[in-house]
Structure formats: C-alpha cells, structure tokens
Amino acid sequence: MPSYDLLCDKTREISLLGNTAGVLSWDQETHLTNGGVNYRAQQIAWLAGKIHELSTGDDYRSALEAAENEQGDAPQAANLRELRHRFDRATQLPKSLVEKDSESSSLAKAAWADARAKSDFSLFAPHLKTQLDIAREKAELWGYEDEPYDALLCDYERGTKTSDIAAIFDTVGDELASIAMAAVEKSATTPANLLSGCYPIEKQQQLNREVAEDLGFDFNNGRIDTTTHPFCTHLGPGDTRLTTRYLEENFTSSLFGVLHETGHGLYEQGLPKDHHGLPAGEAVSLGIHESQSRLWENHVGRSRAFWKKWLPRAQEIFPKLADTDLDTFLTAINRAEKSYIRVEADESTYDLHILLRFGLERRMLNKEIDVDDIPAAWNDQFQASFGMTPPNDTQGCLQDIHWSMGGLGYFPTYTLGNFNAAQLHHHALQDQTIASACERADYQPLLAWMRQKIHTKGSSHFPQELMMAATGETTNPQFHLDHLKRRFL
Amino acid sequence: MPSYDLLCDKTREISLLGNTAGVLSWDQETHLTNGGVNYRAQQIAWLAGKIHELSTGDDYRSALEAAENEQGDAPQAANLRELRHRFDRATQLPKSLVEKDSESSSLAKAAWADARAKSDFSLFAPHLKTQLDIAREKAELWGYEDEPYDALLCDYERGTKTSDIAAIFDTVGDELASIAMAAVEKSATTPANLLSGCYPIEKQQQLNREVAEDLGFDFNNGRIDTTTHPFCTHLGPGDTRLTTRYLEENFTSSLFGVLHETGHGLYEQGLPKDHHGLPAGEAVSLGIHESQSRLWENHVGRSRAFWKKWLPRAQEIFPKLADTDLDTFLTAINRAEKSYIRVEADESTYDLHILLRFGLERRMLNKEIDVDDIPAAWNDQFQASFGMTPPNDTQGCLQDIHWSMGGLGYFPTYTLGNFNAAQLHHHALQDQTIASACERADYQPLLAWMRQKIHTKGSSHFPQELMMAATGETTNPQFHLDHLKRRFL
Numbered sequence: 001m002p003s004y005d006l007l008c009d010k011t012r013e014i015s016l017l018g019n020t021a022g023v024l025s026w027d028q029e030t031h032l033t034n035g036g037v038n039y040r041a042q043q044i045a046w047l048a049g050k051i052h053e054l055s056t057g058d059d060y061r062s063a064l065e066a067a068e069n070e071q072g073d074a075p076q077a078a079n080l081r082e083l084r085h086r087f088d089r090a091t092q093l094p095k096s097l098v099e100k101d102s103e104s105s106s107l108a109k110a111a112w113a114d115a116r117a118k119s120d121f122s123l124f125a126p127h128l129k130t131q132l133d134i135a136r137e138k139a140e141l142w143g144y145e146d147e148p149y150d151a152l153l154c155d156y157e158r159g160t161k162t163s164d165i166a167a168i169f170d171t172v173g174d175e176l177a178s179i180a181m182a183a184v185e186k187s188a189t190t191p192a193n194l195l196s197g198c199y200p201i202e203k204q205q206q207l208n209r210e211v212a213e214d215l216g217f218d219f220n221n222g223r224i225d226t227t228t229h230p231f232c233t234h235l236g237p238g239d240t241r242l243t244t245r246y247l248e249e250n251f252t253s254s255l256f257g258v259l260h261e262t263g264h265g266l267y268e269q270g271l272p273k274d275h276h277g278l279p280a281g282e283a284v285s286l287g288i289h290e291s292q293s294r295l296w297e298n299h300v301g302r303s304r305a306f307w308k309k310w311l312p313r314a315q316e317i318f319p320k321l322a323d324t325d326l327d328t329f330l331t332a333i334n335r336a337e338k339s340y341i342r343v344e345a346d347e348s349t350y351d352l353h354i355l356l357r358f359g360l361e362r363r364m365l366n367k368e369i370d371v372d373d374i375p376a377a378w379n380d381q382f383q384a385s386f387g388m389t390p391p392n393d394t395q396g397c398l399q400d401i402h403w404s405m406g407g408l409g410y411f412p413t414y415t416l417g418n419f420n421a422a423q424l425h426h427h428a429l430q431d432q433t434i435a436s437a438c439e440r441a442d443y444q445p446l447l448a449w450m451r452q453k454i455h456t457k458g459s460s461h462f463p464q465e466l467m468m469a470a471t472g473e474t475t476n477p478q479f480h481l482d483h484l485k486r487r488f489l
Numbered sequence: 490m491p492s493y494d495l496l497c498d499k500t501r502e503i504s505l506l507g508n509t510a511g512v513l514s515w516d517q518e519t520h521l522t523n524g525g526v527n528y529r530a531q532q533i534a535w536l537a538g539k540i541h542e543l544s545t546g547d548d549y550r551s552a553l554e555a556a557e558n559e560q561g562d563a564p565q566a567a568n569l570r571e572l573r574h575r576f577d578r579a580t581q582l583p584k585s586l587v588e589k590d591s592e593s594s595s596l597a598k599a600a601w602a603d604a605r606a607k608s609d610f611s612l613f614a615p616h617l618k619t620q621l622d623i624a625r626e627k628a629e630l631w632g633y634e635d636e637p638y639d640a641l642l643c644d645y646e647r648g649t650k651t652s653d654i655a656a657i658f659d660t661v662g663d664e665l666a667s668i669a670m671a672a673v674e675k676s677a678t679t680p681a682n683l684l685s686g687c688y689p690i691e692k693q694q695q696l697n698r699e700v701a702e703d704l705g706f707d708f709n710n711g712r713i714d715t716t717t718h719p720f721c722t723h724l725g726p727g728d729t730r731l732t733t734r735y736l737e738e739n740f741t742s743s744l745f746g747v748l749h750e751t752g753h754g755l756y757e758q759g760l761p762k763d764h765h766g767l768p769a770g771e772a773v774s775l776g777i778h779e780s781q782s783r784l785w786e787n788h789v790g791r792s793r794a795f796w797k798k799w800l801p802r803a804q805e806i807f808p809k810l811a812d813t814d815l816d817t818f819l820t821a822i823n824r825a826e827k828s829y830i831r832v833e834a835d836e837s838t839y840d841l842h843i844l845l846r847f848g849l850e851r852r853m854l855n856k857e858i859d860v861d862d863i864p865a866a867w868n869d870q871f872q873a874s875f876g877m878t879p880p881n882d883t884q885g886c887l888q889d890i891h892w893s894m895g896g897l898g899y900f901p902t903y904t905l906g907n908f909n910a911a912q913l914h915h916h917a918l919q920d921q922t923i924a925s926a927c928e929r930a931d932y933q934p935l936l937a938w939m940r941q942k943i944h945t946k947g948s949s950h951f952p953q954e955l956m957m958a959a960t961g962e963t964t965n966p967q968f969h970l971d972h973l974k975r976r977f978l
Contacts, residue, residue: 013535016528016531016532016535017535019528019532020509020513020532020535020536023512023513023516023532024509024512026516027512027515027516031712031714032728033708033709033710033711033712033727033728034709034710034727035707035709035710035711035726035727035728036710036724036725036726036727036728037727038726038727039505039508039725039726039727039728040725040728042505043505043508043509043512043725046502046505046506046509047509218524219522220522220523220524221522221523221524221525222522222524223520223522225520235525236525236528236529236532237524237525237527237528238522238523238524238525238526238527238528239521239522239524239525239528239529
C-alpha cells in the first residue's frame with residue numbers, strides 16, 4: 001500500500017472516532033437525561049484520549065513522513081500540508097498542558113455560568129486569567145509572527161493574520177456604527193411584536209422543513225431536531241444534523257434558526273465525499289462556514305423575493321398571518337434595535353458586538369489590559385458604540401461562553417463570515433442566470449455556484465485563497481456595508 | 490493497585506465501548522437517515538474490533554490470571570467466575586470463525602428478509618444451513634455436556650441445560666395447548682375491534698408516561714422514544730431507554746409495549762450501580778429479563794386491579810372510552826385468538842409458538858431434521874398445536890429474524906420468562922402487604938421485592954439459583970398454567 005494511502009487510513013480512523021464522539025455529543029444535547037451525563041463524559045473522554053494517542057503517536061509520525069516523501073496530485077499535497085500542520089500543532093503541546101487546558105476549561109465554564117447567574121465578574125476573573133495564561137503558553141509553543149493572537153486564530157482561520165482582520169475592522173468600524181444607528185432610528189416606529197401570535201410548533205416544523213428542502217438540504221442525508229441552542233453538526237458522510245428552538249409566539253425565531261443552520265448544513269453536504277475524513281473533505285474555516293449560514297439566513301431568507309414566494313405558504317399554514325402584507329412582513333423581520341445581547345442582535349447591529357470583543361481579547365492576550373479591568377472597558381466601549389451602558393455584567397462582559405471555553409480568537413470569524421457572505425452573494429449575482437433565478441426565489445443556481453466555488457474545495461486552499469479565487473479579492477467589507485445600507489436605510 | 494481492581498478497570502473500559510456502540514445503535518434505530526447507514530456500520534465495526542482486541546488480548550489474560558490468584562469477597566468471586574467464562578468463550582473461537590460468523594449473519598439476514606418478502610424458503614435455506622454449521626462449529630469449540638444446543642443456550646441462560654428446558658416443556662405442552670384452545674373458544678364472542686377508535690399519539694404518550702412513572706420507571710435516568718420494533722436498551726448507568734410504536738386506532742398497542750419494556754427497564758435501573766460494567770452489575774439472563782417484562786405487562790398490566798385505577802384516567806384522556814365499563818375493557822384486552830404470527834399472539838397462545846420453535850431448532854442442531862424439511866415440519870407442528878396450517882412460509886417458518894442472526898437457543902427464554910414471571914409473582918404475593926398493595930394498584934412493594942430478590946443480584950448467581958433463592962424452587966411452569974386458567978377460563 002502506498003504510504004499516502006496508509007496515512008489516509010490512519011487519518012480516517014481518527015476522523016471516525018471524532019464522529020463517534022460527535023454522535024455522543026449530539027445525543028447529549030438532544031436526548032440524554034441528567035442521570036447519564038457523567039458516564040457520557042467518560043465515554044467522550046475515552047474517545048478524546050484515543051484520538052490524541054492515534055494522532056500524535058510515532059505510528060502516525062512515520063506514516064506522515066513516509067507519505068511526504070511520495071509524489072502526489074494537488075488534493076494529496078493539500079491534505080499533506082494540513083495533516084503536517086495539525087500533527088505539529090498537536091505534538092508541540094506537552095500532555096501536561098493539554099490536560100491542564102481541559103481541566104481549567106471545565107472549571108472555568110462552571111465558574112462562568114455561576115458568575116453570569118450572579119452577575120459577579122470577580123467569580124470568573126481568576127479563571128479567565130488562567131485561560132489567558134494557557135492560551136499564551138500554547139501560542140508560545142506553536143509560535144507566531146506578530147502577536148500571540150495569530151497562533152490562536154490559526155485554529156479557526158488558517159493563513160489569516162490578526163493584523164489583517166484588525167485592519168479591516170478598523171476601516172469599517174465607524175461606518176458600521178453609523179449604519180447601525182441609522183437603521184435603529186428608522187425602525188423606531190416599527191413595533192417589536194408585530195408578528196406575535198400563536199404558531200403551533202408542529203406547523204412551524206412543517207414550514208421549516210419545506211423551506212430547508214426547497215433550498216436544497218437533503219433529508220435523506222440529514223435531519224432537523226430540537227435543542228436549547230441551535231447548531232449544525234456533521235456526524236459522517238450522509239449524516240448532517242441541524243437543530244433549532246421554538247417560540248410558540250413567533251415562528252420566525254425557529255425559521256431563521258433553521259435557515260442559518262441550513263446554510264451550515266448545505267456546506268457540509270456539499271463537501272467532497274471521496275475526501276471524507278481528510279482535510280480536503282472538510283470545511284475550511286469558521287469565517288467561510290459562517291458566510292454560508294449568513295448567506296441563507298440573511299441575504300436569501302430576509303429578502304423580498306424569498307418572502308414573495310414563501311409568505312403565501314406561511315399564510316396557508318398560519319391563519320394569523322392572513323392580513324399581513326409583504327411590506328409589513330419585511331419591515332417586521334428586518335427591524336433594527338439596540339440590544340445588550342449579541343445573540344439577539346439584528347443584522348445591522350451585530351458586528352458592533354464582535355468588534356468590541358475582538359478588540360478586548362486582543363488587548364488581553366497582548367497584556368495591554370488587565371482582566372480585572374474588563375467590565376469597565378466593556379461598558380466604555382459599549383457606550384461608545386451603542387450609546388448605552390449594560391445595566392450589569394450578565395448583560396455585558398459575562399454574556400458569552402467563549403472565553404470560559406478557551407475559545408479566544410473565535411469571535412472575529414462571525415464578522416468575517418458576514419463580510420464573506422455579502423461578497424460571495426454579490427459576486428454570484430453578477431451571473432444573470434443566478435440573479436434572475438433568485439428573483440423567482442429559485443436558489444438552485446446560487447447553491448450550484450457556492451458548491452463550485454466553496455463547498456467542493458474543502459480545505460484544499462486557505463480561506464482567503466478561496467475568497468480570492470471566487471471573487472477576485474480577499475475579504476472586502478464594502479459589500480456588507482452596501483448590503484446593510486440597501487436593506488436598512 | 491490490586492490485580493482485581495486492574496481487571497475491573499479493563500472490563501469497565503470494554504463495557505464503556507460496548508455502551509458507546511449501544512448509543513450508535515440506538516441512534517440508528519431512532520434517528521439515523523438512510524444516507525448515514527454505511528458509515529455507522531463502520532463506526533460500530535471499529536468498536537467491535539476494539540472490544541474484541543481488548544477482551545481477548547494477552548493484557549486481559551494476565552490481568553485475569555493475576556486477579557484469580559487474589560482472595561476476595563462474594564461479588565468478586567462471582568465477577569471472576571463470569572469474566573473467566575467470557576474470556577474462555579471469546580478466546581476459544583478463532584478470529585476466522587468470528588469473521589465468518591459476522592459476514593454470514595449479514596448475508597443471512599438480507600436473504601431472510603428477501604425470502605420472507607417473497608415467501609420463498611428456498612432463498613433462505615442455504616444461509617440457514619451455513620448458520621447451523623457455524624453454530625455447531627462454535628458449540629464444538631466451546632464444548633458441551635449432552636448436545637450442541639447446550640453450548641448455545643449458555644449465551645442466554647447461564648447454567649441451564651437444554652434437557653432441563655425440554656423436560657419442562659414436555660410436561661406442560663399438552664396442558665398449555667388445551668388451555669389455549671379453551672381460551673380461544675371462550676373469546677370467540679368478543680369482537681376483535683372492541684376498543685377501535687381514534688387515540689391521538691401525543692395523548693397515548695401522555696398516558697404511557699404516567700403509567701411507567703407510576704410503576705417506578707425513573708425518567709431522570711431514562712426515556713421513551715418511538716421505533717418500529719419496541720425495545721429496551723441500557724446505555725450506561727443512568728441511561729435506560731425504552732421504545733414503543735403507536736397505532737392511532739388502538740392505544741393499548743403502545744401501552745402494553747411500554748409496560749413490557751418498562752419491566753425490562755425497571756430491571757436495568759435496579760441493577761447494582763457500584764458494579765456497573767461488571768457481571769455483578771449486569772442482567773443475568775434472557776429468561777429472567779423476560780420474567781420482568783412479562784410480569785409488568787401481563788400480571789400487573791392486564792389485571793383488574795390495575796385497570797380499576799387506570800381506566801378512569803384513560804377515560805379522561807380518551808373520550809372514546811367514556812362508555813366502556815371495566816368488565817368490557819378487561820374482556821377486550823384479554824381476548825385470546827389463534828394467530829399464525831408469534832409477536833401478535835395473546836398470553837394464552839404465545840407459548841405454543843415457542844415450543845414449536847424450540848423443538849425444531851433443537852432437532853436441526855442435532856441433525857435430526859434437514860433444513861429443507863423445515864417448512865413441512867413447521868406446518869405439521871402448527872396444525873397439531875393450533876388446528877390450522879399457515880397459508881405460506883411468510884406466516885410460518887420465515888416470520889422470525891432469530892435464525893438468520895444466528896440466534897439459535899434464544900427462543901426458549903421467552904417461555905422460561907413467562908414461567909418465571911408467574912412463579913415470582915405468585916411468591917411475591919404470599920406477602921400480604923404486597924398483595925394488598927397490588928389490590929390498590931400500588932406496585933411499589935412488588936417492585937421492592939423484585940429489586941431485592943432479582944435486580945440487585947445482577948449476574949452474581951446463575952438464573953436458576955436466583956429462582957431457587959427467591960421462590961424455593963427452580964422454574965416451575967405450574968404457576969403459569971394456574972395463572973392462565975384463572976385469567977382465561
């Protein structure tokens with residue numbers, strides 16, 4: 001057997017175990033009762049240990065080295081590049097640090113939940129300090145060019161530098177804020193509860209499924225279930241699962257959740273199956289993943305053309321909507337409002353939340369700000385962006401789980417995703433066939449474009465290379481700004 | 490670390506992997522879409538291979554031998570006895586035979602499904618011959634005292650000999666048949682569809698849950714889901730899952746399914762948690778497991794006292810039942826009828842189906858009958874027992890999946906379970922506190938008795954030792970005959 005094939009087998013075995021842990025986690029989110037939680041943690045830990053053993057051991061090292069000495073085609077070269085990168089990253093961390101990281105994250109998550117419930121940042125502060133120490137230690141071991149943030153960002157956005165993101169965010173910060181505030185002002189006369197009513201959950205499920213199917217989600221190879229926090233998970237070839245949550249009083253909550261997760265799911269279902277379990281068969285980055293979810297949620301799902309088709313169907317399913325005309329409906333679903341909470345933010349204000357977080361975590365990692373000063377810095381920045389100050393830390397710097405999980409470097413990918421979505425959408429619509437199909441709410445040509453330019457590429461290229469190949473330039477925020485202006489102003 | 494503790498750790502690791510495969514299988518039965526089936530099979534095969542490697546390797550052998558040289562308490566001795574037994578059985582089979590067995594079973598299952606659909610036994614016959622060859626080969630490698638059937642039965646009913654079962658079945662066969670035929674005769678005037686109506690599935694689920702909870706099923710450590718074939722599976726401490734199926738036209742189908750599986754589930758939830766993953770923490774045999782399911786399904790769930798309490802509640806939930814009085818209801822749920830299909834058989838005729846199968850599979854293994862003669866022999870025996878002949882093999886010798894799966898030796902445990910259920914129930918009710926509580930449909934004292942005599946014992950004793958300790962004698966079919974006469978005649 002050629003060495004490269006042997007390496008692929010070993011990599012796929014590791015991936016199979018990762019997907020097995022995925023099934024256990026999915027089951028935990030959707031079905032597991034309290035009594036089973038401890039044992040489930042043991043099962044997942046066993047798999048994590050086995051994955052670590054297989055992916056950092058001498059066997060794997062030898063297989064990798066042997067494969068690197070063979071000639072191969074482009075996907076082979078891409079797989080080798082990524083597998084070497086992952087192996088080096090995994091083996092650069094001593095076992096003691098990996099264990100300390102895992103244990104500290106568990107403790108920090110519990111402390112964060114407690115601190116958030118009590119709105120007492122001091123309960124979380126020592127844990128955040130530990131998380132930062134560990135993150136810096138990892139960054140030093142992995143190495144970086146400019147600043148430790150680079151080494152962490154690399155987990156989510158291969159080949160992208162912190163300074164590149166900072167440069168983009170810096171150029172657009174003011175304009176984003178002024179668009180957001182103008183959007184909020186314009187929405188002031190739109191009541192918040194315009195669509196409130198009683199929408200039975202089974203009927204919401206019916207509509208959500210019809211929409212997801214129409215957009216191209218393949219229910220022979222996936223499903224939709226119910227959880228508290230919506231997510232999309234890929235449990236193997238042919239098994240992509242979305243989840244959403246339901247509010248009986250407003251069907252758009254579950255529907256936009258499904259549209260967002262359908263975007264993630266379409267990406268997963270469009271990855272090349274023959275490379276499953278290898279980098280060339282995997283999603284490339286969070287910023288690209290989020291571009292797909294935001295594309296279908298916002299650019300498609302909140303558009304006039306989409307609702308011109310789907311409002312009549314929604315009216316059949318929900319008699320409450322009978323008297324709602326298309327303009328009123330669009331005003332309701334595109335209402336801008338200032339919110340303390342990121343996950344409740346509308347499209348126009350969302351990125352302000354991200355810019356704030358990115359700035360703070362970068363300064364924390366660079367030791368330019370002390371953990372104890374985070375609440376004050378958060379509130380100052382929030383006041384500067386939104387013209388209001390969170391009434392407490394629960395609605396301020398304690399709202400997100402990310403820092404407690406050690407997920408430093410994750411936040412900017414949300415806004416990168418928004419920028420990429422607008423840019424990809426704009427470029428796809430330069431094709432008149434795609435544009436006119438979208439006008440008829442036929443999104444198959446748009447999906448085909450995304451399949452060709454993004455999905456089928458897997459991780460064969462860095463995310464910014466994908467953007468360049470698809471649109472002729474790297475991430476450019478102008479398309480997002482233009483989109484927001486068109487939609488809100 | 491003492492050698493015994495090391496052995497327990499190794500055994501619990503194997504059990505953890507078995508439970509992980511259990512979650513994957515449960516998910517496959519309840520959620521997995523078609524596209525995910527092949528990959529899921531690969532995941533389960535990986536776990537099976539790892540389990541085989543860990544449980545038959547030199548490491549395990551050394552740990553077992555070292556532990557056997559230590560002194561320990563009674564549960565330790567019981568665990569060592571069972572672990573030695575399992576290790577010997579697993580290592581007595583060469584890898585080639587294990588692989589052949591697994592592959593042949595897959596092929597045989599597919600051929601059986603095809604043969605059953607076409608009612609063409611000749612499509613299944615060659616596979617059944619192979620399954621028999623493999624079963625005999627395994628029996629020879631494992632060894633047996635009297636006949637190969639003993640070696641197979643051992644997987645399901647430790648310490649019980651085929652000739653013991655045959656002796657019991659032989660004594661009661663005629664009386665069982667005459668009770669069954671008299672019961673059928675008596676039910677002739679009861680219409681089959683007495684309770685037919687429209688029972689919304691959510692309302693059935695509501696009632697089922699209330700009943701299972703009232704009997705003692707702990708929903709913090711378990712749940713009920715929906716499948717085509719009802720089952721109970723134990724996925725770890727604190728995670729016992731029942732499934733049932735729903736007929737909108739008759740709520741008793743799902744309810745008796747839930748009662749049956751609740752019996753299995755109560756047993757699993759009552760096993761000693763400190764021995765989880767070890768024999769002393771596991772169910773002892775199929776004949777004991779089935780005694781628990783049949784106890785709650787039939788002795789409790791089809792009794793007058795039970796429905797005196799629950800019919801009024803069912804009438805609240807299902808208006809259709811408003812005019813059904815208790816006597817009519819009991820007549821309807823205890824209606825006897827001759828059926829070609831085992832799984833549709835009522836309590837009075839059920840065992841006749843089992844006696845037929847046991848006799849045939851024993852003769853097959855002993856080469857006293859040729860596979861090609863099975864359809865004729867089945868039909869002859871069916872005519873002798875029921876006074877009617879199956880119109881085709883789909884409704885005759887092709888109806889059950891067991892032989893295709895290599896599950897030879899499994900069938901008699903169903904009837905053993907019925908006998909054990911009646912015997913345990915009779916003895917528990919000798920305690921007046923238990924008897925009078927049951928009269929009030931308070932089943933907690935009955936459950937406490939089962940917990941004490943059966944559940945908490947795990948596999949520390951052989952099943953017949955458990956029966957002896959609980960009732961003063963080994964399995965005695967008289968209690969079952971008496972019960973059937975009281976209920977049906």
